[in-house]
Amino acid sequence: MQATLSFLSTFYQLGHSFWSASRPWLIAVCLLVTAVLLLPATGQLENSHQVLLKYLPYGLSIIVILLGQQFVQGRIAMAAVNLLIGYSIIQLHLQAPLNQDNTRAYFTLLSFYWPLNFFIIYWLPERKLISPLGCLLAAVISLQIASTYIFVHYVPDYAQTLNQYLALYPFGQDPEDFMGNWHLPLASTLTLLIISLVLLTHTLIKRDRSHCVLFASMIACTLICASFDSNSISSLFSSLIACALLVTLLFNSHDLAFLDELTGLPGRRALMNELKHCGKHYCIVMADIDFFKKFNDTHGHDTGDDVLRVVAQELAKVRGGGTAFRYGGEEFTLLFKRKHAEEAEPFIERIRQDIADYPLIIRDQENRPKIKNKRSLKSKASTTQVQVTVSFGIAQRQAEQRPEDVMKSADQALYRAKEQGRNCIAV
Structure with a gap:
């Protein structure tokens, strides 16, 4: 069974790569x-x-x-x-x-x-x-x-x-x-x-x-x-x-x-439009980059943009039928149609771990790439390695809840994740 799932996952990744290309x-x-x-x-x-x-x-x-x-x-x-x-x-x-x-x-x-x-x-x-x-x-x-x-x-x-x-x-x-x-x-x-x-x-x-x-x-x-x-x-x-x-x-x-110009992800308008047509059974995940403002002030806005691109790139790889959106600023949203919160949580945990393990290297201004839309921060000339983490809040749609109410619940769950020490998931 594990071999079959691994094959299907590889086949999906190859198909997704071919379609993107x-x-x-x-x-x-x-x-x-x-x-x-x-x-x-x-x-x-x-x-x-x-x-x-x-x-x-x-x-x-x-x-x-x-x-x-x-x-x-x-x-x-x-x-x-x-x-x-x-x-x-x-x-x-x-x-x-x-x-x-x-x-x-x-x-x-x-x-x-x-x-x-x-x-x-x-x-x-x-x-x-x-x-x-x-x-x-x-x-x-x-x-x-x-x-x-x-x-x-x-x-x-x-x-x-x-x-x-x-x-x-x-x-x-x-x-x-x-x-x-x-x-x-x-x-x-x-x-x-x-x-x-x-x-x-x-x-x-x-x-x-x-x-x-x-x-x-x-x-x-x-x-x-x-x-x-x-x-x-x-x-x-x-x-x-x-x-x-x-x-x-x-x-x-x-x-x-x-589409969001910086990250290439669908933006807030696309999210709100999608919520009108996703039925009554779904869950919403709000994600926020931890200490992003401090990171931006320390390393500069260009490096902050690079971090946003990398996080967006990782969030776009989410499995389990999830779709990533850029909500605004350093906030992102994941939408799981026909999924309960407990079903979506393992896929979110994998993404959270992948982002936390991603080796982000900060270049000095002289060694920064000239191509602004480059999605990797790796370089042989880099000097400082940092860790970027993301906190997640998951909310399952309840009976008679409007999309705005579900997003508010996901925001509240995200605040709890921040209070629990960040780099974690709260439901």
Whole structure:
């Protein structure tokens, strides 16, 4: 029995680790997979549906731009602007055979500039769309459009230049071969391949939802241009990119509202919302870091933030169906649905012991890490090891008790734990 429980615990930890690592990629992967799967079906759509699909990217992009400006998510809004401009150029100037000189020139430069702009947006800091950064992006896109216009209208032998350096179909034109339908010039293909590898490496390290979606959007735009002859590919892929940007914007807004920025745990608003839907059978645990104010005054607020992150990291590992929340300051809350207090207490005891045994090392100011969100305080250059402990108060919901009353009971239990010497559990 013990071996089975150990296996299930290990399996759960591996599954939780995999989900945590893959969650930022969920929207990006769905975008690319859905686009590839739906592309063959677009040719079977009725004319009315084809017309709807043609205009759908316009409406979705405008919605993303407006919401991105309102919710201060400038990169998502800038990506929508870039998508809207690129798609508009395709619809207005590229609805003719690519063997025409003007059309080929517009397509060649668009196929390079369009994905490249997503690469630029990827690295921009988060600002409003209407800001100096937004103006900078507008200047970059304007310069690209102006250079394209000058190249087509004022360079006499531009067609020969394109044939010499940016020839389409670099791998031949074999309809049965995938690379035979590859429209992008070899120079553009190699450049986009290199920057794609750069973004892939960074997204694997950063594991940020917005970065992953911007990377997937760049790949999708590249595929639009690479398989430009495919029926309705620009309308379908652009619609899906806009949908991915919109969903990302909504998820980011949810995180800003319900997740604590310092620790990454759900905040008080998320706790109160969860209590409305957890039924009548649950228990609440209030946790407080012992002597945190004294610790903060002695070692500084930066070190105090590191301690909060470490404690939050340990509390998030709670088993038994518990969920950790940051209540405020140095206080945390654990919610156990469908659990009695005596059932939750062993899991709390394990967390209490893990935090008390955690080797916290205090660095001097010169040896502190530059990355503020680093969750470990360990370092070879550290000088002082300290112990941080946490007191817990558990309250079981009684008949007719409101969530506020249960939390008040848990607070009272926490005060008793403090009176009993701290670093303990009171029920």
